[in-house]
Amino acid sequence: MSEQAWPLRLTVVPYVLLTAVAAVTVLIKRDEPGSLTVDLVLCAVLGLWMLVMFTLRPARRTGTRWIVVFIVGFVLVLAVLVVRDPWFGFLTPAGYFYTFGLLPWPGELVGISAVAVLAGIAQSYDIPKTNLLGLLGCAAVIAVNVVGMCLASWLGQRSDVLSQQRKEAVDALTETNRRLEATLAENAELHDQLLTQAREAGVIDERQRMAREIHDTLAQGLTGIVTQLQAAETSEDWRRHVTTAVGLARDSLTEARRSVHALRPLPLQSATLSAAIADVVRRWSALHGIDAQLTTTGTPRVMTPEAESTLLRATQEALANVAKYAQASRVGVTLSYMQKEVAVDVRDDGVGFDPSRTTPSSEAGGFGLVAMRQRVEALNGTLEVESEPGLGTAISATVPTRGASA
Structure with missing residues (x-):
């Protein structure tokens, strides 16, 4: 039952049921004025009890003692009516509404059982009670009512517990996500501060x-x-x-x-770019025990120190990433001298990764690859990363040759 439906079922439906049963009683006992009068008086007492003890006392509807007194009185008057006339069993839904909605668990089981006994008595009114079979039949009807309603109460309580647990879990997850977002934002700010400090240093x-x-x-x-x-x-x-x-x-x-x-990398102080990269590849291959080959295409030319340094650093960083993450068995390095550009490509046959699921800060190589990209783009060059899980990775750094002499 929704929270919006409870007030209607608690404050209106019981009076509707009581009025309807009282009207039926008038029709049935119109030829029995004495008995009819007693029934109507009891109906009036029950109606006044509901009105005074519950409907007109909204402030006390949450008080456990007050509610227990109200339901005990309701059940007692209803019991007298059911014993007198079985059709008053149609008032038991009102008793279920009160016990389900007002009594706390597990106390509601007592109230529900009492109302279920009255419902069973009303339902078994026509069963003869002069022999054992009849008595067992009445007991069976009452037991079915009690067990069924108590089971419904337990299922409702279990559902409420699970709903509360889910709500608490969602609240806890929401709070965890909020803290995680705050931590990530703080870490990002600290990372920026560290980069600034490192740059300044x-x-x-x-x-x-x-x-x-x-x-x-x-x-x-x-x-x-x-x-x-x-x-x-x-x-x-x-x-x-x-x-x-x-x-x-x-x-x-x-x-x-x-x-x-002295501002240039040490390998470039006494060697050409091709020779410096060849030396880096040879040393890296010997250090990590991975087959690495350099291929040079095009006509070598002298480039600006910044361009040569950038391509050499790109090669070193790409090879470092292969050693750290790729689990490769072979690596191919290609130095390509083109008409207006010079490119270094480093390809491996390693495990690869999905570039669409990475961010600039989480790419293989982390900040090293980010710094490489910034260094290449500072020369109006491009850095491309191609990879696929299980199919290796290719990193290509390309810089223009403007300002270089043939």
């Missing part, structure tokens, strides 16, 4: 390193040059000072070039 470290390089090389060299030129202005042996200043200038230029080259 890297900038500071690089500035400090460059400051040391400039101080130890260029600044000292320029200071020496200025000193020698100033000495040449007042010295008769000015050629020696000029020669020394020229030597210092050459040394400073060499140091400046070395500082610039």
Whole structure:
């Protein structure tokens, strides 16, 4: 029963049933004024009891003691009516409404059983009770009513318990999801803060390193040059000072070039991009025991340091991801020199994954792959990841060759 249906069944239906049964009683006992009067008085008492004890006392409908007194009185008056006339058994639904709706579990079983006994007595009214068979028949009718209604009460209670458990589970899940969303949002914010701090720390470290390089090389060299030129202005042996200043200038230029080259990855300091990638592939294959082959296509050309560094780093990161996640037995690396672009493709025969079910932060390689994508796109290049469960993974990094000399 819905919560909206209970008030109607509790406050209206019992009066309708009582009125209908009283009308039937008038029709049946119109030739028995004495008995009719007693029945009508009992009906009036029952109606006043319902009115005074329940209908007009909404504030006390939730008080257990008050409700118990009300139902006990209702059952007693109803019992007298049923014993007098069996058709008053049609009032038992009102008793079920009250006991089901007002008494707490398991106390409602007592009230339900009492009303069910009255219903059984009314239903077995015509069964002869002068022999054992008749008595057993009456008892069977009463038992069927009691067991059936108590079973219905238990099923209703069980349904309420399960409904409450489901509601609590849903509430708990909702709260867990809310906390998880808050935690994820907090973690995302912390991740952004860590990236910002790491970026700032890297900038500071690089500035400090460059400051040391400039101080130890260029600044000292320029200071020496200025000193020698100033000495040449007042010295008769000015050629020696000029020669020394020229030597210092050459040394400073060499140091400046070395500082610039130091910004490039170590493999590129003394090798071409193709040779550097070949060395990386060879070392990686030996380290992890996985067959890896490099294939170079097109005409090799000199590229900008940033482009070469980006492609080399992309190769290293892709191979690192293969070692961590792919479970591959073979890896193929292709360095392709095209007319306007240079690309590095790393393909493996590993377990693969479903790219549609990943986010940028959860791709194989995590932040390393994200950083690789950012590095490639900073050069107006593209990074593509192709994979399928069971069919391996292919990572392709492509950068334009503008600014490169043939």
